Amino acid sequence: MTKVSMNVNGKKVSRDVPDETLLSDFLREKLRLTGTHVGCDTSQCGACVVHVNGKAVKSCTTLAVSLEGAEVTTIEGLANGKELHPMQVAFNDNHGLQCGFCTPGMIMTSVDMVARYKAEGRKLTSDLIRQELEGNICRCTGYHNIVKSIEDASAKM
Amino acid sequence: MTTGIGNPVKRKEDRRFTTGRGRYTDDVRNDNQAYAAFVRSPHAHARVKSIDTKAALAMEGVIDVLNGKQLTGDGIGNLICGWAISSKDGSPMNMGAWSALATEKVRYVGDAVAVVIAETQALARIAAEAVEVDYETLPVAASLTAAMAKGAPQIHDNAPGNLIYDWGLGDEAAADAGLKAAKHVTTLDLTNNRLSPNPMEPRSAVASYDAAEEHYTLYTTSQNPHVARLVLSAFYNVAPEHKLRVIAPDVGGGFGSKIYIYPEEITCLWASMKTNRSVKWTSDRSEAFLTDMHGRDHVTTAQMGFDENGKITGFKVDTIANLGAYMSLFSSSVPTYLYAPLMSGQYDIQNIYCNVRAVYTNTVPVDAYRGAGRPEAAYLVERMMETAARELNMDPAELRRRNFVQSFPHQTPVLMAYDAGDFPKLLDMAQKSADVAGFPARKAEAAKRGKLRGLGYSTFIEACGLAPSKAAGSLGAGVGLWESAEVRVNPVGSIEVLTGSHSHGQGHETTFAQIVAERFDIPVENVSIVHGDTDKVQFGMGTYGSRSAPVGMSAVVKAMDKVEAKVKKIAAHALEASEDDLVIEGGAVKVKGTDKQMLWHEVGLAAYTAHNLPDGMEPGLKETAFFDPVNFSFPSGAFICEVEVDPDTGVTEIVQFVAADDFGTIINPMIVEGQVHGGVAQGIGQAMMEQVVYDDNGQLLTGSYMDYTMPRAADLPFYKVSHQVTPSPNNPLGVKGCGEAGAIGAPPAVINAITDAIGNNHLNMPATAHAVWQAIRAGKSAMAAE
């Protein structure tokens, strides 16, 4: 057991956890933030993506104890109170989700994607969005409306 | 009215999903939560000689280790297949025994033999590895070829030669005569690849036992919680129905794989009673590949005859279906009644015969996956049409047009009576959308870039909203195929609709609310949809086979008919008017031609205060209905796929995908298009990427996303989707169902396009870059040999 403290969605949290605890388990089981999902065991589906220190990471492939002092944002912390993040709005506006299971990781990846491109001053095209979604698998939407959602939000972020 | 039928209303359920507040089964955690991990066979076929649990039981935090002998000893019954199919000779199908935990023999890699219950999931998994099972390995039949070979290993004692049934539909003599009379006969040998459904949410079950009430609660990833409760109760003897509550909360996709009642749910329920703990099991993806029911897996030889005008004279099909190691819940019906009756496609074919043999192999059981039988039929019929057109040197669209059914209803020789459609017009729409006329120029331009461009059609038929119950029963179904609904108008006028349909991505909370909003002209926000809990909804058959709209919504309409009748009686009494003069609009019940009205919520309040109701009327405003359709609905589609192949690598890019569909009435075009997108993506996945592969020893080679290719965003195009509406006469809304069309229609369109591009028709799914590269080379050497 190791005590780990981090800042999750703007709140300081500390928990004693076994060293092998993955960030996804830490969030789901210790903090009961169950919006972060686990859809595979080979780090490919991306349902578990959260932001750590401003970067998208796969929480299923990150040890919680390695994140002492880190800033973590999960899907539950994306909205500003009742006001949804433009990416959350865009997924609703463009029917970018069906069963909702991949959606938290999809949205967290998309927010990171748009932010990176904006920071680098690069234009995000639909082809690039598709490439950037390499690490996020959706079985419901055929991606059409996910790509549209990201294009839409990108214009508003 | 912007929220009623036909409007692209944004989904009401999205807010909880986009904010991480969805509640899926694995999100449930009870106070006394324990965790299950299964001890699974590493062998595809073996006798279980002994199970030594000492080491596992000795581990701190392990609560119990339970095995199959204890399970059967407690009277838990075997898993069953719920659709009885008889062979041509009248003999019943050979259903082998399937215990939730194997007692004598294991029959596929992943077959469970014991379960560990422990304080944490991690510990349960580690302890499961400490359970020592002594196996005596047996020869393995992992493929159809191996299972049907002379002297093949016998998988179930009661299925000689591993044959489950040898079944036929249609008139064999007529089909033979039709082929004999033909000017040209096209022959095809096709494989329909084996797939893993892969909803993104892995299966999960949380079972609890209340010893005081002798009552069980099961949270589970199910498309049909009531059917789960019925089967768990009536066949597996887990608990009587009134002592078992099944809740399927938010479910992260199903695609068929969450219809069935699996060994894990049975075991968790039983183990919760044995250990007096709440028992949770959640599959990881590797376990999902090993244990979720697979789909498809056919080998087919077929002949189709044509006369001098290109009219089909006869069609004969011989299919072998791999059902895996055990007969899953609806497995028998998929290659029979969900397959052979679709052999007429969109065509007027008088002579059809389809023979199907179902066979056991030492692999995961195979059952319905999005489309279930109908994709297999569409793939065969549509590849046949395209192949014949090439052999006859005809335009493939023209060959189809010469054979299209022209009038409705249309009775095929294979059971089906098509309800409504306009196939030529639908193909016109698709051709226009795809700019087929411009294809030769695009092909020439691609050739300049060194690319091979091809175009393929698929004009297909579906049968959705499986029905009617009486007919299904006569064909062997063990359940009725109706749906139920309850419409509750609250005293404040808001409405709750309880439906037996289950939404796991389909958006019922929005679309079902739309039909209510339309009917009573109230805001869609004032309607909530309740589903997925056997304690709330009295009974329901669940969601599969594109049945929620044609059957589930129809039940809601029937219940609304009753509500409307009562509302009008109440209002007529209060307003001293005739019921016939009343209309419901603008949030009120109005007397036509007057300014007399009763607001909608006033009617609700009146029903519950009961101060001024007609004599003899019961208070309250709640109505229930069951809807059993008179027939299937028959959505039809015309898909056109255009591809470019890189001959150096075999890499195929889908440069255009056109889907023109006829789903009858459309409730919410945004959601319908989303269903088409997802279905087409899965169809493209089957056509180009996905395949479950076992080696000869029955070891799964595609056990994770490292080896099983899931379609990703960069693999897929934007889809061009359009609709034509010919309402189905078989239900009150005229809807036909849209959930499976994409998965049914896309595979042949894709393969027809690729084979067109490369000039070699010998190409099986999945047409990976490797497979296409090989087909290009084989085509070249075949040409060189000629």
Next chain:
Amino acid sequence: MYPTKYHKPASISDAVALLAGNDEAMILGGGQTLLATMKQHLAAPSDLVDIRAIKGMSGISTSDTALTIGAATTHADVAASKEVKKLCPALADLASHIGDPAVRSQGTIGGSIANNDPAADYPAAMLALAATIVTNKREIAADDFFLGQFTTALEEDEIITAVKVNAATKAAYAKFAQPASLFAMVGVFVAKGAAGVRVAITGAGDDGVFRHAGLEAALTADWSDSAVNEVAISADGLMSDLHGSAEYRANLIRVMAKRAVAAT
């Protein structure tokens, strides 16, 4: 996962002390391979020694003609580095196509090289660019480092601290991804520089990354994609699996080599 003990040493000597005499301890970098392996119970290290906090392990420094990349530098940082883009754009390009964005933000160059996965991208670059692998004990030429799949010249308590890469006059990497994993099914790195023409191939070989003498000779004589056409690419020693036959991989080596050369 099996229980493990996590350590985050601040110095190389502390890290070495944790590794010394403990066969069951493993070095943790970005964890993108190791943690996935542990989740599947395919690895069960008693101790994980996270080297990312060690001073000097991350970051990129340059001279006029060479790059030194710290072992714990992430793929994303290599891909975005102005220095790498300037001195060896092919390496930045390669890094920008490893895994997906979330993997790139965590995975490290040292981890990729130390693991020597036969389908990893970096080993091809190291071999083709005649890189030097710097450890806490010594410097190892790439030619002497990669000893077959998942096997390297590293000793038990030896830690990669950096790699040194010389700028090439021409270099490019072309990858054909295995469709499911998106790892390299065939990746060809071509380079022309002080060390001559070198062609390294990943993903295809039965025994991990390797150099192709035939392609090197042809491209030494004539640096052009047409020169690649004349080279015999044998399927012997190439992998054959459900994603592609050895013959197909041989074909892809030719096609990817041509595309890489054409991109220079």
